Amino acid sequence: MSKEFRFGIVAGMAPDAAAWTATARHAEDLGYSTLLVPDTLGTLPPLLAMTAAATVTTTLRVGTFVLAAPYRNPPQLAHELAGLDFLSGGRLEVGVGAGRPAAEEDARALGMPYGTAAERIAQVRTVISEVRTAFAGTNAFSKSTVQRQGPPIMIAGAGPRMLALAAEEADIVALAVQADTTEEGLRGPIGTLRAAAGARFDDVELSMNLLQIGDEPPPWVPEGLRTPSAEAAAILRGSPREMADTLLRRRDELGLSYITVGGFFADALAPVVELLAGS
Known part of the structure; x- marks a missing residue:
């Protein structure tokens, strides 16, 4: 049986504190499930950002996208996440990974070993x-x-x-594929996960x-990546109904039901959220 659709916004920047909390309230008003x-x-x-967002919202869940395990102290992190769960009224989700490509530089700046x-x-x-122990x-x-x-992890x-680790431990698996991966290209990692x-x-x-939602890429994407394949699954185009139908088909064929998008496109995807969230 297909899972209900959920939608999340990924954001981590704001000109000031008021703008950040406004982002959280706006995400909740638009019907998004999570702010990541x-x-x-x-x-x-x-x-800190998640705590601030949780204090100005009532239903919006807050999560990480994703915590870099290499430069975190696990027991201390677990204690702080337990506190965030308390302060958010149980609206915490925890995303964790082994580090994106630039994470080694951040780990070095924080004085933490990066490891193999x-x-x-x-x-x-x-x-x-x-986290589970805490x-x-x-x-x-x-x-x-x-x-x-x-x-939820x-x-x-x-x-x-x-x-393989996600197959054992995760409640949610975010496909960390290249931006130009096609729908057909998603079948490989999903098949690997299914088998494991x-x-x-x-x-x-x-x-x-x-x-990307629509025809214009977000302003932070480097010029060399501004013309990905028209077949890239990470780009959603068309009317709200057409985009919704694309996501419905992907859920039926691939099992994708939790869709996230950068905060820059929160309003652009909102009509699709209205059509599909919770269905």
């Missing part, structure tokens, strides 16, 4: 374990968490090792981030 914050040194610190790919994947597993713990603070079973990945997850696959929520 990247984990980079060029964007707002994710846990295998070491970083092991760190992702450790973070997940510590939420199920018996100390005074752990008992105050709202999501006692732990927050998102793992971002496309390679076989990350997908077995019967558990039906319990996993599949997610994809859209790079």
Whole structure:
């Protein structure tokens, strides 16, 4: 049975605090399910940004897109996430990964070792374990968490090792594919995940981030990437009804039901959110 559609905004920048909290309220007003914050040194610190967003909203869930495990202290991170779950009233989701291509530079700036790919994947597993332990713990603070079973865990990945970990541990899997990947190209990582997850696959929520809505790319995309293939799955074009039909077909054929998009396109995708969210 197909999962209900959810939509999320990915954002991590604002000119001031008032603009940031306005972004959160606007996302909620438009019907988005989540506000997801990247984990980079060029964007707002994710846990602080999520806390601010949670305090000015009532239904919007807040999450990370995604925490870089290599430069996090897992027990401390788990404690802080438990606090964020409490402050948000149980609206926390936790995305974690082994580090995007530029994460090694950020880790160096933070004075943290980056490690090999295998070491970083092991760190992702450790973070997940510590988060679940903290939420199920018996100390005074752990008992105050709202999501006692732990927050939904998102793992971002496309390679076989990350997908194997996601098959074991993730509630949500974000396909971290190249921007020009076609729908046909999505079948490979989804098939890998399905094979690794077995019967558990039906319990996993599949997610994809859209790079562009309509014909104009976002202003931050480098010139060399401004003309991706017309077949790129990360670009959604057409009328709201046509875009909705594309997403419905992808859900039927690929299982993709959780769609995220950069905050720049929040208003452009909003008519599709209105058509599909919760259906």
